Every structure is written in C-alpha cells, then in structure tokens.
Amino acid sequence: MMKLRQRRSAWCAGAAAAFLGFSAPTAAIAFDPHGHEVIEAVTYRWLLETDARFDDGTGNKASGKEVLGFLIAQGVLEKPECFNCGDEGLDKPFLSWPVIGSGKPDLVMSRQFSSNGQCFHFMARAADVWGSEPETEATPHRLDVPRSLATDAYARCTRMMTSLLNGILSAPEESNRDYRGVYALMHIIVDSFSDAHVSRDKHNRIEYLKPWRLRAWTSYSIHWSGWKYFGGDSHHGVFDDRDDQYVLDDAACPGTGHPYSMPRSCLTDRALAASQALEDLLLLLYRVTKKIATERAAEPIRYYLGYEWAHYLNEHFQSMHSWSDSRPPAKIDREWRPIGSLGVRFRPNPVPGANDLTATLGFMDFNGLSFPFVYAPEIEAGIRRKDSRSNVLLSTNISLSLPILDNVLIGVTAFSLELDAPDLKNPRIGANIPRVDLYLFDALHLSLSGPRFSWESQKFEGEPFTIGIATAFGKTVPNYNDSGSPTRFGEQRFGRDAKRWHLRPLNDDFQTSPYSFILTLVGGNVLPVDNESTFLTPALEVSRDRDRINRRSGLGGSGLGVGARLGGVRHKASNYDEFGVALGTPLRYYIIPDFLALVMSPIEAELTHRVHEKENGSGLRFDIGVEAGAAITLLNSLEVGLFSPRFSYVHLDRVKGTNLGVRFALVLPESW
Known part of the structure; x- marks a missing residue:
C-alpha cells in the first residue's frame, strides 16, 4: 500500500515499536513508491495526457504540457534531466517526464520533531492540546477535542502555506533548495487529505489538525491533561494505517513499481481530492507566473495573486471553525537552522594521565535531506597535557544525530581520528557513544559525548566523556510576504527550453530496471x-x-x-x-x-x-x-x-x- 507519511511511518515502525511495546505489521513499512509521489505523478500524468485546455490568466488557453513546461522553465518545478534533449529524450522516458519531489520533505528530519516543522506536514503541536481552552456546551459545531486543534493549528499552518507560496513567487529555485518551495507546499497539501493528519467532514471541510503521538508524549509527561487524547483518533499514530487510504485495495492496482505506473483509477476518493488540489495549485502558479511574465510593471505579489490564493484555500482548505490566515508566520514559528559552531572541547583521560583541550570548528546541514540522521563533520586542534608536557593534538570527527526535540539532537560520534604530534604514525581511530547536542537561543551550542570506543582494539578505552561549548552560527530562513516583489519570470526562458521538451508515452515496457x-x-x-x-x-x-x-x-x-x-x-x-x-x-x-x-x-x-x-x-x-x-x-x-x-x-x-x-x-x- 502507498504511504503519505512515507519515511516517518517507515522509520517509526521500527524505532517506536520498542517505545510503545508492539511490533508493526509488514504493510506499514513503506519500501515501495509512496503516496506523496504516487499522487504527484498521477497529477502530472493527467495534465500531460488530457485534451483539456486551461486559462493562462491572459485570455489565452494552454495545454497541460504547456502549463508544466512553463513552470519548469521558470524554475518553479525542477528541470528534468532531458527537459531540452529534443528527440534524444524519447529513449529515456523517465528522464524527460516531470521530476517527482513531493516525497522529499519527509527526509528533512529536523522538521519531523520540531514544533515549527509540524506545519510542513499540516499537523498540530502537542501544545495545541494541553494549552487549549476547554470547549463549552455552547460552542458551535462542538468537537470532542481541544479547540486549538481546530483554530490555532489551522491558522498557523495556513500562514505557513501562504509564506511558502510567496517564496515560490519571490525566489522559486532558492526555495526548492531550502525545501520550502513548490514540493514542500505540495507535500503539505497532500498530507492535509490524510485522515491521520487532519479530520475532514464528508464535504472535505477541515474539522481539526492532529498532533503526532511519537512527539507528543514528551510534552504530555509534563502537561498531563493531554494524556486523555493520546490514544484516540485525534492523534497521528507512531505509524498509522490511515496513511494507507490512498490506493484502492485492488489486485489491478500495482503495489510496486514507478509512481508514474499507478493508474488514476486506483486512487481513493481522498487521493483524488488531493490530486485535484495539486492540479489547482499548479494551474494557479501557472496563471500568476504567466501574468508576471507578460506584465512589465513591478508590482507586489498581492497584485498578481489577487483573490486566487484566497479562493484556493476556500476551495480545498475550508475550515468549519476558523478563518485561513495569510499573514507571515509569527516570529516563534520561523525556522532557524544551525550551519556550524566554533568553540572548545575538553576530554579527560584520553590516554592514561592526560587531558585534552581543543578548539573546534563544526558544520551541519540541519535542514537538509538526512533520514534519519543529521550529518555533522568537525575538525579540532589543541593540546594534550601529560606528565607536565604539552603536545599538539589534531582531530577530525563525524557525528550522526537524530533531532528529537526543538534544537535537541541525540546520536553518536561515529568516526573520530586523532593525531598526537610526537606520534603521528599511530593515530587513534574510534567513536564516542552516545552524543547529545543542544542549541540554545539561536547562538549557543552545547555538546556532551559518552565513552570512547576504539575501532582498532574493538573495545571501550580512552576518555569516559567529552564536553564542548561553542558559539553557534546559522541563518533564519526567510519568510516571504505578499508585499514583496516577485522574481521576473520571462517568456524567453520558456521559448528556449520548453518547446524542445519531447515526451515519450509511458508504457509498461518502459519501466526502469530494478x-x-x-x-x-x-x-x-x-x-x-x-x-x-x-x-x-x-x-x-x-x-x-x-x-x-x-x-x-x-x-x-x-x-x-x-x-x-x-x-x-x-x-x-x-x-x-x-x-x-x-x-x-x-x-x-x-x-x-x-x-x-x-x-x-x-x-x-x-x-x-x-x-x-x-x-x-x-x-x-x-x-x-x-x-x-x-x-x-x-x-x-x-x-x-x-x-x-x-x-x-x-x-x-x-x-x-x-x-x-x-x-x-x-x-x-x-x-x-
């Protein structure tokens, strides 16, 4: 079966089984093409194969191929490898069709566990449960869940969506590199149609958003009022069968293979609604970017959007209890990502009778694709003090860590190579297990590692722990608003590349080799x-x-x-x-x-x-x-x-x- 919360569910099936004391069924582990990618591929394929013509916002009509070709040429969608190969692309069908990218946001592990990362999956926070005011009997459309799940969480996530849309129109390629572009927005949209993430009524109106159980339990350990909701339908499970309700359980529907091989007829009603929402998003972006490309006046984004976005939210994200919010995200919801740190580290007794003090320089791709671990290399230089003598010490480390809370990571220093100046021919190669990293105030980095394991002797020897303190440097990812100017999309880019975009029909005999x-x-x-x-x-x-x-x-x-x-x-x-x-x-x-x-x-x-x-x-x-x-x-x-x-x-x-x-x-x- 296909998955929406693809790798989140897959990884949690193993890791959280021990936590909750049960084992996951095999069907819950998504090794096959996943729901996000399938729904995105079905949407592209329908646009490319339909005979329908679409309004381009300037009074003309365009085919689905022209819509996608224009968005690719403008950098809104990633360029396929054979976008401008001409006839050469006919022998490489999957290299010429649109790039499938809406599944990648699930690989940004820092957003799986962080508070502001939950809206990238259209989900609520645990604080929306224990921090919510109780409903009264007089509350209209009363729900048996805390009110903030239907109001605050919805408004916060529609604000995030609006910011991503403005980013796509302001800097489409940069937004995609930051995993905040069109594929992140498509990921959010598709997640919102999963019953594991969002409760919708029979008319697809949103009732409330749901928090993730694996993340909520730490918060509920302090705020006990949340426990009464923990095991119910109001929470996304550690892994959740409701994420499987996108492909019909039919022998005629392939469970494996390329996402482009999935027939549209195999999608459930919810999946078809998600596909329609993706199609409408792509058509909205086409009309707006086409308007920007044909008009010479440099107007703010809101001028080109008009009522398009408000109409889109009303069509696919209508709430029964709240209004959509198009303001920029609040400061607390903005995304700060550490890039590196500069500081000092202390190691007691790395060799008998010695102590180390080093200066450290580390780097980290905190919000890159890293499933499930964040990768961080470090270099060190300092002194090793032994028997009243000081020697120069050089070291390089690679750590693998899992974000578990906001700016808190736990993992291991998987590889450490140390060179002691008098004895360069005998380096120490090992690892430190475990390791905890904590980032405070967007400025301070604290790290604590456990005892050292030697890869050479295959046993624990050396320092019992290490401790480091450093200044963290990073960047706050820009949140765009509709008062800024869009990038200058241009017709000439479309004419140069998209008109040479030749597609070969996708048949069963053109599947990629396994x-x-x-x-x-x-x-x-x-x-x-x-x-x-x-x-x-x-x-x-x-x-x-x-x-x-x-x-x-x-x-x-x-x-x-x-x-x-x-x-x-x-x-x-x-x-x-x-x-x-x-x-x-x-x-x-x-x-x-x-x-x-x-x-x-x-x-x-x-x-x-x-x-x-x-x-x-x-x-x-x-x-x-x-x-x-x-x-x-x-x-x-x-x-x-x-x-x-x-x-x-x-x-x-x-x-x-x-x-x-x-x-x-x-x-x-x-x-x-």
Missing part, C-alpha cells in the same frame, strides 16, 4: 596491521532495489543483493601472500540521499589460497564473517568507502591482516 550495479576499482588498508596489508582488486555489487525512484535514499537501494570481490593479504613478516575471492550479501542505508550510506555485508564467505610460503603450509582456507563501513558518492558516480576490520564468525575475532580500509568504486548507470 537492478543497481557498483563496480569497485581498487582498495586497501589505510593502516597496516602487524606489518601486513590487505589489498582489493575489482569487485562487483549487484542489488535488486526496493524502490526504483529513490534508489539512493533510506533503504531504497537495500533489496536483495550479492557482491563478489577479489583480494588478498600480503604477510610481509612471514613472507607469503594470500589471495582469494569473497561472496557477500551487501545492504545499504542512505543517511543522506545520493551522498552518504552505511554499508554492511552481514554474511560474507571468503575462500583464499596461500602462495610463496615455506614454513606454515599452503592450501585453501575458508572463512565466514561480517563487514561494515560507510560510503560517500561524489559527482553522482564515484563512490569512496571506508570499512572497518572484518569480523570472523568462525574465529570470533577480527580477521588477521584487516584494519580500516578504503575503497574506490563506480556507480554504474541503471541501463548498464
């Missing part, structure tokens, strides 16, 4: 062990991906996989070489889509043969073990991986000769 290929070119140990070195020659990894559109996002590329590699170990001290072949089952989890992945081969069988050995005998040797690491993708095709020592299930110890390794590979095209 297989991915990664070819390892070369690799080896970063640090030799006991005068031994491991080297790697070409290897090939083949996987049948779970999700063809989001192959390198979350678990999208972690279907059934197999990998084969050739390699060996050069034992210099014993004067022999060992060559072999390994066959494994690789799994990938993309923390940052298209960039950073955790890689693990839980079962890897290795068959080796020793050569040039005089004393210890020769012959075949067999071993079964596990290997894990991380990989980053550069330029969309070059993958650089860092892998931990292999662990043998046979010997219950690290495989001799293996240590931290690096590998270079090519991500081959899907059509390879």
